[in-house]
Amino acid sequence: MNIPVEFIDREELSKIDAPNPSETVKSFEGTSSVSEAAAIKVSAGNLIVEKQKFPPDLTIAIARNQN
Secondary structure, eight states, X not given: OOOOOOOOOHHHHTXXXXXXXXXXXXXXXXXXXXXXXXXXXXXXXXXXXXXXXXXXXXXXXXXXXXX
16 A cells, blocks of 8 residues: 555654543553644644544544645
8 A cells, every 4th residue: 555654752742732632641651642643743733533442452543644
């Protein structure tokens, strides 16, 4: 599918204001948002679906990349 993969460190993720921060995620990952913050970061703020939770430990957020 030729979809690029981007990696963002937790320090950078922690600087992003995500709509649904989690204290649980912060206690484990050192940042209060991973999926939303990463989606916001790589899309320059164009989040189109806020995080969705899938048991037991998966969250997904969707953003539109304008490139």
